[in-house]
Amino acid sequence: MDFKINLSAWRRRKIEFWNRLWEDLEIGYLDEDLIGILLILNTDINIYTLSSCSGRITVSDSTYPWSREESSVVFKKHVPITINEVLDVLKKPVVRRLWLNSTGPILHLSTNSLEYADKILSMARKAGLKHSGIISMNPDKGYIIELTSGVKISHLLRSQNILLAKEDSLEEIVKVANEVLLEGKKVLIRMFKVFRSELPWNPDDNIISDLKSRGIDIDKYDPYKIYRKYIRLNNI
Amino acid sequence: MDFKINLSAWRRRKIEFWNRLWEDLEIGYLDEDLIGILLILNTDINIYTLSSCSGRITVSDSTYPWSREESSVVFKKHVPITINEVLDVLKKPVVRRLWLNSTGPILHLSTNSLEYADKILSMARKAGLKHSGIISMNPDKGYIIELTSGVKISHLLRSQNILLAKEDSLEEIVKVANEVLLEGKKVLIRMFKVFRSELPWNPDDNIISDLKSRGIDIDKYDPYKIYRKYIRLNNI
Known part of the structure; x- marks a missing residue:
């Protein structure tokens, strides 16, 4: 084959998702840790981003951690958690497993x-996003890529009436879960660095003028400068 | 672009991997649960398979479950495990975390x-392998696809001197780990069914004659019949 991308449809979708990104940011729905990499990607004329998550800690009540049906997320945070937050969750009744x-x-x-x-x-692999791949392709939507790493744990806290996370071991579990979250943020920083230095400069003029209208100027020789206003990741 | 696949190089690699598959099977290195799907895929003239794993339970001594460096697998099985096996592992000294x-x-x-x-x-998504994608492309090697699902848990058993899996809760953890392994085998069966019914019949004559020389005949109208000799999965 060779998919013939319908460029005008693809372009319309880019604008749609770009507007949604700013709406999500304004209502506080978008995790700010993501802004840097999202701006780098969308500034490129050949790329638009869809959904994304910077990494998170959740407690789910479900038979298995990957279950979607008959599953509920009872706790969710994009920043490190405390033992007390988990103790609170453990007090509530459980339908399946926690x-x-x-x-x-x-x-x-x-x-x-x-x-x-x-x-x-190639850039994703370089940044350590080893499980990245093209997950689908469509003339209107384009080549859809999932960027993801192996950074993940799922620890069983409670199985119906059996409590596996006794209070004396909870401190260690929470410590490790927080470490894993930070490992994920490190992946995000590596991704940011690799894309910033290796993505060729093919700016999307519409995006750049839209950024200008939002009071954000781009430095052609160091596009990173446009992001300073939003990025809160350290050590970049 | 449009990658121009070097078909003769691609073909040579198919033969290489096909021979390796049978060597692995003979020395007991290949998990027999995989044979059905591997034969379906390789019988197609447009496909060859590389490495694969039917699902497994491991205990690793590593800072994080995804660590490759400074990490060792201290226990590995492709079938359900017992509490005593985990108790044995827990008796040994730990360098990092278990x-x-x-x-x-x-x-x-x-x-x-x-x-x-x-x-x-598309078939992979239908079978529930939601994290599948084209992970790389190369004129000689072809379009390399990773087929994988979200079926996975990583439970912290021990962190240096802190034992998180007390004997009274270990029974539940082992039970759940075995359940997860079986959920993975179900994914394998779904994959087998979807590919068997939806992959168009484009047989690779070399593979079919090689199978014949191994005493395995193919029924054009129900290629599944070739596999009966090897498949040990139930409920197919």
Whole structure:
């Protein structure tokens, strides 16, 4: 084959998702740790981003941590948690099992060419996002890529009436879950660095003028400068 | 772009991996649960399989379950485990942390066209392998696809001197790890069923004659029949 991308449809979707990104940011729905990498990606004329998560800790009441049906997330945070927060969750009744999940970042993006998709996958591998791949392709939507790493744990806290996380061991579990979350943020920083230095400069003029209208200027020679206003990750 | 696959190089690699598959089977290195799906895939002229795992339970001594460096697998099985096996592992000294990992199947395969890669990804999604994707592309190696699901847990058993899995809760953890392993085998069965019914019949004559020389005949109208000799999965 060779998918013929419908560039005008692809472009319309880019604008849609770009506007949604700013709405999500304004209502506080978008995790600010993501802004740097999302701006780098969307500033490129061949890329738009879809959903993304910078990494999070959740407690789910479900038979298995990956269950979607018959499953409820009873606790969710994108920053480190405390033992007391978990103790509070453990006080409530459990329908199935309680899992403490700590996961690294996951990003979905679209490119309008296979060549670009290949380039992005190479950069992703370099940044340690070893489970990244093109998950689907569609003339209107483009080549959809999932960027993800192996940073993840799912620890069984409670199985119906059996409590596995006794108070004396909870401190260690929470400590490790927080460490895993931070390992995920490190992956995000590595991703940011690799894309910033290796993505060729193919700016999307619409995006750049939209950023200008939001009071954000781009430095062609160091596009990173545009992001300073939003980035809160240290050590970049 | 549009990768031009070097078909003769691709073909040589298929033969290499096909021979390795039978060597692995003979020395007992290949998990027999995989044979059905591996034969279906390799019988297709546009596909060859690389490494694969039908799902397994491991105990690793590592800072994080995904660590590769400074990490050692102290226990590994492709079938359900017993409490005594875990108790034995827990008696040994720990350098970092002990993780009980139970994971579903993961398969790597190559196709010689993007069209076929797309077809395979659709089938994979249908079978519930939601994290499948094209992870790389190369003229000689082809479009490399990773087929994988979210079936996975990593439970912290011990962190240096802190034992988190007390004997009274270990029974439940082992029970759940075994359940997760079986959930992975179910994914494998779903994958087998979907590929058997949806993969178009494009037989690779070399593979079929090689199978014949091994005493295995193919029924064109029900290729499944070739596999009966090897498959040990129930309920297919």
